[in-house]
Amino acid sequence: MGDYAKSGLIVLPCGAGKTLVGVICLCLIKSSTIIICDSNVSVEQWKREIENYTTIDSRKIIRITGFVKDKWNGE
DSSP states (O other): OOOOOSSOOOOOOTTSOHHHHHHHHHHHHOSOOOOOOSSHHHHHHHHHHHHHHOOOOGGGOOOBSSSOBOOOOOO
16 A cells, blocks of 8 residues: 555535545545534435444544534543
């Protein structure tokens, strides 16, 4: 494996696979990641896809929205 970017921005049209590309990036960098979304629906989609495509413990996926604030255990 080569060098990886230390930060990035995924810009694709609707339905082009931004979430899946992002999940692949999460798996490659193996580091804490912040995903910023513009709607609660997008936040839930990201959480669902991370849970579907990775082995990341769902307790480590922290959502902060106008409707939900998951408790962070400091890990």
